[in-house]
Amino acid sequence: MLKEDILYELETHRDIPISGQELADRFSVSRNAVWKVMKSLKEEGYSIISTRNKGYVLEGSSDVLSKEGILAALDGEVPGLEVYLFQEVDSTNNEAKRMLASGFAGNALLVAESQTMGRGRRGKSFYSPAGTGLYMSLILQTEELKGPLSMLTIVTACGVLRALQNEAGIDIKVKWVNDLFVGNKKAGGILSEAITDLESGKTEAVVIGIGINVTEAAFPEELKEVATVLHTDIPRNCLIASIVKELYKSNWTDPVAELPFYRANSLVLGQKVWYDEEEVLAEAIDESGGLVICHGDGRREGIRGGNIRLIRNQ
Ligand code: BTN
Numbered sequence: 001m002l003k004e005d006i007l008y009e010l011e012t013h014r015d016i017p018i019s020g021q022e023l024a025d026r027f028s029v030s031r032n033a034v035w036k037v038m039k040s041l042k043e044e045g046y047s048i049i050s051t052r053n054k055g056y057v058l059e060g061s062s063d064v065l066s067k068e069g070i071l072a073a074l075d076g077e078v079p080g081l082e083v084y085l086f087q088e089v090d091s092t093n094n095e096a097k098r099m100l101a102s103g104f105a106g107n108a109l110l111v112a113e114s115q116t117m118g119r120g121r122r123g124k125s126f127y128s129p130a131g132t133g134l135y136m137s138l139i140l141q142t143e144e145l146k147g148p149l150s151m152l153t154i155v156t157a158c159g160v161l162r163a164l165q166n167e168a169g170i171d172i173k174v175k176w177v178n179d180l181f182v183g184n185k186k187a188g189g190i191l192s193e194a195i196t197d198l199e200s201g202k203t204e205a206v207v208i209g210i211g212i213n214v215t216e217a218a219f220p221e222e223l224k225e226v227a228t229v230l231h232t233d234i235p236r237n238c239l240i241a242s243i244v245k246e247l248y249k250s251n252w253t254d255p256v257a258e259l260p261f262y263r264a265n266s267l268v269l270g271q272k273v274w275y276d277e278e279e280v281l282a283e284a285i286d287e288s289g290g291l292v293i294c295h296g297d298g299r300r301e302g303i304r305g306g307n308i309r310l311i312r313n314q
Helices: 002-012 020-026 031-043 067-074 092-101 149-168 236-249 255-264
Strands: 048-051 055-058 081-089 107-115 133-141 172-175 179-182 185-196 203-213 272-275 278-285 291-294 300-303 308-310
Touching: 002 020, 002 031, 002 055, 002 067, 020 031, 020 055, 031 048, 067 081, 067 236, 081 092, 092 107, 092 133, 092 185, 092 203, 107 236, 133 236, 149 172, 149 179, 149 185, 149 203, 149 236, 149 255, 203 236, 255 278
Parallel strands: 081 107
Antiparallel strands: 048 055, 107 133, 133 203, 172 179, 179 185, 185 203, 272 278, 272 308, 278 291, 291 300
């Protein structure tokens, strides 16, 4: 507990020194016990500077994922949210679904340092190495959402975009319906899943999975041309907390109200794109979040799924 308590203190006072004596007094332990905790945190990769006069300081750029770091950055704004951190998991969405299947009935945030089977839409995998990305799933109970669940991904995308644009100044856009783009390359995506009770047919909870490439990763060959990262030095704990806070403020009850923002941040609206093997115009996003495309012969079609690809030399 002492280690967690000290880490929480350091995380709430990033870049501000705290003296060993102050920490020792606060937690009723010896200065030597504080020193031992600092030594162990440094060994785990935390950038902690110790100076004789001022004490200990966690550098603003220190980027070790931790539950305490996320809670400190949430700053009490999201009461009742349970936070879980995994060093490695198959998929945070899978883990969230296992939690729900075993009776979990609250709201929770699951974060992983790495995923061995990160999943995207349409059965695709999501590359999830350690140290460079953000892989998180939010479990939300549906009675708190109230709005139509069909627009979950759109509302989520708006929240993620707002958090990254406002907190980190990142020029990030959305490629209908769930892909997050920086420039003309994919930096992340959203995978939202509904958990339905088979007997009542009622959706009891949703799992909102968000994956983002944050800092330079050694992408495998097939991703090198199409994937990118956020290029930010804001620690992942802080990015995660900003996204969660933004999602908690989101307009779930009236998702249509989010559409102007979603359209304004769309990468494809008004552009020629590939739909299956055909070049079409992405003409509009309708009031239910569907994409209206215009075929070469002038025929209009509203699509709800399927894959839109950028025409890269546009
Ligand atoms: C996509 O690219 O189609 C969506 C990618 C979503 C990836 C995130 S990472 C956290 C969560 N766990 C998963 O297995 N997938 C989502």
